[in-house]
Amino acid sequence: MDFCKYHGAGNDFVVVDNLQGRIREGEKPGLARRLCHRRFGVGADGLILVEPSGEADVRMRIFNPDGSEAEMCGNGIRCLAKHVHDSGLVPKEEIAVETMAGVKEVALTVEDGRVTYVRVDMGRPRVSMVARTIGVEDGEVEVTALDTGVPHVVVFTDDLDGVDVRGLGAELRYRTDLFPRGTNVNFVQGAGDNTFRIRTYERGVEAETLACGTGITASGVAAVILGKADPARPVEFRARGGTVFIEVEMEGGEVKRAYMRGPVEFVFRGQI
Numbered sequence: 001m002d003f004c005k006y007h008g009a010g011n012d013f014v015v016v017d018n019l020q021g022r023i024r025e026g027e028k029p030g031l032a033r034r035l036c037h038r039r040f041g042v043g044a045d046g047l048i049l050v051e052p053s054g055e056a057d058v059r060m061r062i063f064n065p066d067g068s069e070a071e072m073c074g075n076g077i078r079c080l081a082k083h084v085h086d087s088g089l090v091p092k093e094e095i096a097v098e099t100m101a102g103v104k105e106v107a108l109t110v111e112d113g114r115v116t117y118v119r120v121d122m123g124r125p126r127v128s129m130v131a132r133t134i135g136v137e138d139g140e141v142e143v144t145a146l147d148t149g150v151p152h153v154v155v156f157t158d159d160l161d162g163v164d165v166r167g168l169g170a171e172l173r174y175r176t177d178l179f180p181r182g183t184n185v186n187f188v189q190g191a192g193d194n195t196f197r198i199r200t201y202e203r204g205v206e207a208e209t210l211a212c213g214t215g216i217t218a219s220g221v222a223a224v225i226l227g228k229a230d231p232a233r234p235v236e237f238r239a240r241g242g243t244v245f246i247e248v249e250m251e252g253g254e255v256k257r258a259y260m261r262g263p264v265e266f267v268f269r270g271q272i
Contacts, residue, residue: 001016001271001272002016002017002269002270002271003015003016003035003042003269003270003271003272004016004083004087004266004268004269005042005044005266005267005268005269005270006079006082006083006264006265006266006267007075007079007241007264007265007267008074008075008076008078008079008118008211008213008242008262008263008264008265009075009210009211009213009239009241009242009243009244009262009263010209010210010211010239010240010241010242011045011075011076011209011210011211011212011213011241012043012044012045012267013044013045013046013047013048013062013073013075013076013079014035014036014042014044014046014047014048015048015050015079015080015083016035016047016048016049016050017049017050017087017089018049018050018051018061019050019051019052019058019089021051021052023049028047028049028061028063028069029063029067029068029069030067031047031063032046032047032063032064032065032067033065033066033067035047035272036063036064036065037065041272042270042272044065045064045065045202045205045209046062046063046064046065046070046073046076046204046205047062047063048060048061048062048063048073048076048079048080048083049061049062049063050080050083050084050089053097053098055096055098055103056096056097056098056103057084057090057092057095057096057097058080058084058089058090058095058097058098059097059098059099060073060076060077060080060097060098060099062076062099064202064203064204064205065204065205066204066205066206068204069100070100070150070203070204071099071100071101071149071150072099072100072101072104072148072149072150072214073149073150073213073214074120074122074148074149074212074213074214074215074216074217074244074260074262075211075212075213075262075264076213077097077099077104077106077118077120077213078106078118078120078213078262078263078264079264080097081095081097081106081108081115081118081264082108082114082115082118082264082266085108085110085115086113086114086115086266092108093107093108093110094106094107094108095108099149101123101149101150102123102149104120104121104122104123105120105121106118106119106120106121107119114266115264116263116264117261117262117263117264118261118262118264119259119260119261120213120259120260120261121257121259122148122149122214122217122257122258122259122260123148123149123257123258124255124256124257124258125146125147125148125217125218125221125255125258126146126147127144127145127146127221127225127255128145128146128147129143129144129145129146129178130144130225130226131143131144131226132144132145134175134178136168136171136172137171138168141155141168141172142155142156143155143172144222144225144226145178145179145183146218146221146222147218148214148215148217148218148221148258149214150184150203150214151179151181151182151183151184151203152183152184152185152186152214152215152218152219153172153179153183153184153185153186154186154188154218154219154222155168155172155185155186155187155188156188156189156190156222156226156228157187157188157189158189159189160187160188160189160197160198160199163187163199165185165187165199165200165201165208166201166207166208168185168187168201169185169187169200169201169208170201170206172185172201173185173201173203173206182203183203184200184201184202184203184212184214184215184218185200185201186198186199186200186201186212186215186216186218186219187199187200188219188222188223188237190228191238194229194230194233194234194235194236195235195236195237195238196219196223196229196235196236196237196238197237197238197239198215198216198219198237198238198239199239199240200212200215200216200239202215209241210239210240210241210242211239211240211241211242211244211262212239213244213260213262216237216239216244216246216260216262217246217258217260219237219246220235220237220246220248220258221246221248221255221258223235224248224250224255225255229248231248231249231250231255234246234247234261235247235248242262242263243262243263244260244261244262244263245260245261245262246258246259246260246261247259247261
């Protein structure tokens with residue numbers, strides 16, 4: 001099987017073309033578990049399958065290392081966009097990608113024939129909880145919950161480096177009384193004018209990742225809603241794997257749409 005490895009701000013993915021349907025539906029979860037394993041496989045935060053679409057240029061299927069399928073992935077869709085452009089499958093600078101969270105429009109920045117940055121229309125986020133205080137094992141935390149294709153919780157903190165991302169992240173992720181589908185958990189700290197640092201515990205990976213595109217989008221929207229960021233300018237997020245920018249479009253005092261712009265890099269290709 002041929003594959004390519006990409007990363008978006010350190011969030012890495014194995015990308016496999018399945019346009020001919022050679023990988024059957026029942027094989028996909030197990031394949032993801034095998035390929036994403038960092039000792040017995042290629043190693044990745046997720047497996048992306050490029051598949052045909054009846055309503056867009058291509059369809060993205062994204063599977064987590066535990067074999068579960070995610071509705072959408074912000075860094076992953078940037079990797080897919082670079083793959084289909086640079087490989088000649090969809091040689092356009094504006095591409096429509098079908099996901100389980102709807103069709104996403106992506107705009108590519110191309111330099112010397114290769115994609116370097118991708119801007120994704122993430123659509124209108126669905127906000128379900130704003131600055132709600134909930135009890136946790138070690139006390140209380142204030143959370144804002146919203147859906148940017150997948151469910152997210154955002155927690156603002158004054159000590160990002162001191163946060164127990166794995167422990168508190170897992171505790172909130174499995175609070176199914178509040179988040180029936182489970183949730184991803186983002187911890188955010190201000191780092192200057194319209195600039196934030198972020199760490200994310202990802203559902204399905206069940207660990208901290210170097211970046212999460214949908215999580216950064218959710219955090220940008222939360223920062224605007226809570227008055228911590230100015231939507232008139234791009235909001236900069238510094239994840240451990242790189243920097244991603246969020247643009248928040250307002251209408252009548254409410255968030256209308258969010259856009260994510262970030263880097264994407266090819267790592268290597270191979271056979272397994």
